[in-house]
Amino acid sequence: AGCPHRGLFYNLNRLKVFVSGDIGCYTLGFLPPLSAMDACVCMGASIGMAHGMDKALGQEGLGKVVAVIGDSTFLHTGINSLINSVYNKGCSTVIILDNRITGMTGQQPNPASGTTIGYDPAPTIDIPELCRAIGVKHVRTVNPHELEATYQVLQEEIERPEVSVVIARFPCVLTVDEKKRRKYPFHTVVDNCTGCTMCLRLGCPAINWQPLTPEQAKAMGKKEKQKGYALINEDMCIGCGQCLSLCKFDAISKGEERA
Secondary structure: OOOHHHHHHHHHHHHOOEEEOOOOHHHHHHOOOOOOOOEOOOOOOHHHHHHHHHHHHHHHHOOOEEEEEEHHHHHHHOHHHHHHHHHOOOOOEEEEEEOOOEOOOOOEOOOOOOEOOOOOEOOOOOHHHHHHHHOOOEEEEEOOOOHHHHHHHHHHHHOOOOOEEEEEEOOOOOOHHHHHOOEOOEEEOHHHOOOOOOHHHHOOOOEEEEEOOHHHHHHOOOOOOOOEEEEEOOOOOOOOOHHHHHOOOOOEEEOOOEO
8 A cells, every 4th residue: 555656557547558567566556446557578678669669650640659768777778778769759758766775676766866785875866857868848746646737747748749758756655764764554434435436547446445334334335336436455555646636526534643
């Protein structure tokens, strides 16, 4: 629960673009209900594949292709492909998933984390400035937990007729600092839940579906046709707020502080 990539892939699903994927924990974005990755070949290939689609589709591909790549993968073997896309006048949008860690292979730091693998201080690569040095004119940073703001930025950058970069930045829940952070989990106001399933579309493991029979729904004061309601597991929730931004029925509320 609380994975920042979840909000990004939720928005890519909304935008209905072709998503060129890469190797990392975020590859799970291809699974339902997010279903927001269309191709994945090997580490560092996402940007090059997106650029190839750019060139093959021409004007028809404008606003239809994005590449997603993690921060550590980008630094490992994605930079050269971004250089190639800029040099050869591509128009795809590159989304760098900056969760401040190498999430898939052990949560070790990377050159943008500010520490070595032994957690000694180290120079920190500034990813936005690196992208600008390569020649990307439009580089924007978003908090992927802020769903609507992220959606607006993605929509604007995807429509640009040149290479742009969106950096989706928020620490992985497995980083040392995030583990120490005080948590304010959300809880379900069951009486207000209409069973619309909007929050379930995030695929968050902390949100469970509780099915109802017509008799049970009626006994709870709900419409008999309501099939169930969402229930947040407060022991798993870290309070990222993604579900809260989707609920239009005041059925989600912030709970008490948890260490």
